[in-house]
Every structure is written in C-alpha cells, then in structure tokens.
Amino acid sequence: MRIFVADCRDSFVYTIVDYLRGLGAEVVIRRADEFTADEVPLTGTDALLLSPGPGRPGEARTCHALLDRFAGRRPVLGVCLGHQVIAEHYGGTVSRADEPRHGETSRISHDEAGLFAGLPNPVTVTRYHSLIVDEPLPHDLAVTARAESGEIMALRHRELPVAGVQFHPEAILTEGGHHLLGNWLSLVA
Numbered sequence: 001m002r003i004f005v006a007d008c009r010d011s012f013v014y015t016i017v018d019y020l021r022g023l024g025a026e027v028v029i030r031r032a033d034e035f036t037a038d039e040v041p042l043t044g045t046d047a048l049l050l051s052p053g054p055g056r057p058g059e060a061r062t063c064h065a066l067l068d069r070f071a072g073r074r075p076v077l078g079v080c081l082g083h084q085v086i087a088e089h090y091g092g093t094v095s096r097a098d099e100p101r102h103g104e105t106s107r108i109s110h111d112e113a114g115l116f117a118g119l120p121n122p123v124t125v126t127r128y129h130s131l132i133v134d135e136p137l138p139h140d141l142a143v144t145a146r147a148e149s150g151e152i153m154a155l156r157h158r159e160l161p162v163a164g165v166q167f168h169p170e171a172i173l174t175e176g177g178h179h180l181l182g183n184w185l186s187l188v189a
Contacts, residue, residue, distance in 0.1 A: 001046045001188055005029040006063055008053025008081050012128075015170040016051065016079065019181050037065035047075040047188040050082025052168060056131065057084040057094050064089050067162070075161035075188045077115075080129055083164030087155065091138035094131050097151070101127035105173050108153045110145035115154065115163055115183050119176045125153065126171035133166065161187060 003025045007013045009032075017027050028045075032053075040048075048070045050063045057063075063078075063085045070076055078086040084094045104127050110116040116123070133152045137143065144163070145154035156163040163184070169177030 001185065002026045002028065002044055003047050003049055003185075003188070004040055004045045005049045005051055006032040006066055006082075008032045008051045008055075008060060008063065010052035010054070010081070012168060012170055013051045013053075016049070016181070019170055019178055020049075020185070023178070023182050023185050025185055032060065032062045035062065037062060037069045040066065040069070042069070042073055045070075045074060047077070047184075050076065050078040050085055050164075052080035052082065052128070055081065057081060057088045060085050071157070071162050072160050075184070076163070077184050078162075078164035079170075080166060080168060083155070083166050084131055084133060086157075086162060086164040087133040087137070087141065090140045090157065092141060093134040095134050097130055097132040100130040102130075103128060106147045106149075106153075106167075108145045108147050108167070110154065114144065114156060114187065115165065115180050116145065117183050119179060122148075124173070124175040125165075125167035125169075125177075126173045127167050128171075129166060 107122040154165045169180045
C-alpha cells in the first residue's frame with residue numbers, strides 16, 4: 001500500500017513516516033509548499049496523510065487542495081495541523097486554545113472504533129498545539145475523542161473515510177500511537 005504524506009514542515013513528520021514504513025506501507029513524502037495537489041496522482045496512491053506543522057490551517061492551501069482531490073476517493077488522516085485543516089475544510093472553525101499544549105500529555109476518552117479500536121479508554125496522548133478545533137462542528141463531522149477538559153482531540157467525517165487527530169500518535173509518550181496508525185492502515189487496505 002502506498003501512502004502520500006504532505007509534509008507541512010513539522011520536525012516529527014519523519015517519525016510518522018518511519019512508523020508507517022514499519023507497518024508495511026510504502027511512503028512518498030513531499031513538502032506541502034513545494035508542489036500542487038494536481039501533481040499527486042490518484043492512481044498508485046492508496047491514502048493521504050496531512051502532517052503536523054506550524055502555522056494556521058487556512059495557510060495550508062495545498063492541504064486543502066489535496067482534500068478536494070482525495071476526499072471520497074482515498075482515505076485521509078490529518079495529524080495536528082492536518083486535523084485542523086480537515087475541520088476548516090468542512091466548515092469548522094479553529095481558534096487559539098485557552099492554554100497552549102506543547103509536549104504535554106493528556107488523557108482522552110474516545111469512541112473505541114476506527115482509529116481507536118483496541119486502545120485503552122481513556123488513553124494517554126501527547127499534545128503539541130496552540131490552536132484547537134471549535135464547537136459546534138459542522139454536520140458532516142463527528143467528534144471521536146475528547147480531552148478531559150472537553151477539547152476535541154479527534155474527529156471523522158460522517159460519510160467519507162476522512163479523520164483527524166489533534167495529538168501526535170508518533171510521540172513516544174502517546175500510548176498506542178503505533179497501534180492507532182496501524183488501525184488507519186487497516187482502514188486503507
């Protein structure tokens with residue numbers, strides 16, 4: 001299976017790539033600001049991952065264009081910034097969090113399905129973000145995980161194979177992050 005990763009210039013993106021490769025995926029990675037969505041072929045690409053990165057989701061224009069191109073045709077996973085891009089793309093809003101969370105662990109409760117199947121509930125995850133997806137979500141999106149504080153930590157599209165996580169599954173302090181990425185790959189296969 002071949003995964004295309006849009007690298008939004010996050011220092012941890014290659015850890016995600018290594019996890020995916022370790023799970024048996026072939027990974028193609030390109031800097032999101034160095035190509036257009038039309039340059040990524042649908043043929044031969046089985047899924048799309050929108051990586052973490054600095055900045056605001058509205059500035060990640062290539063990621064929005066990739067969603068236009070891939071959503072409904074291939075599974076999509078957004079991590080941190082990628083999660084925020086998904087929320088904005090489908091009509092949600094993103095704002096500054098009450099408190100920035102950088103390198104902080106939190107316990108989250110989840111729906112025990114999809115990405116979270118087989119994970120403890122609650123599960124400990126590692127957060128690196130200053131922005132957060134706001135409520136209410138648009139009708140097309142559903143919350144799949146929340147922090148104890150109530151913040152949205154994961155979401156999915158109700159009809160399309162599109163999901164996002166605010167936390168970093170690749171972080172060493174995230175419990176079951178490798179398993180979560182494996183769950184996503186099983187949805188791709």
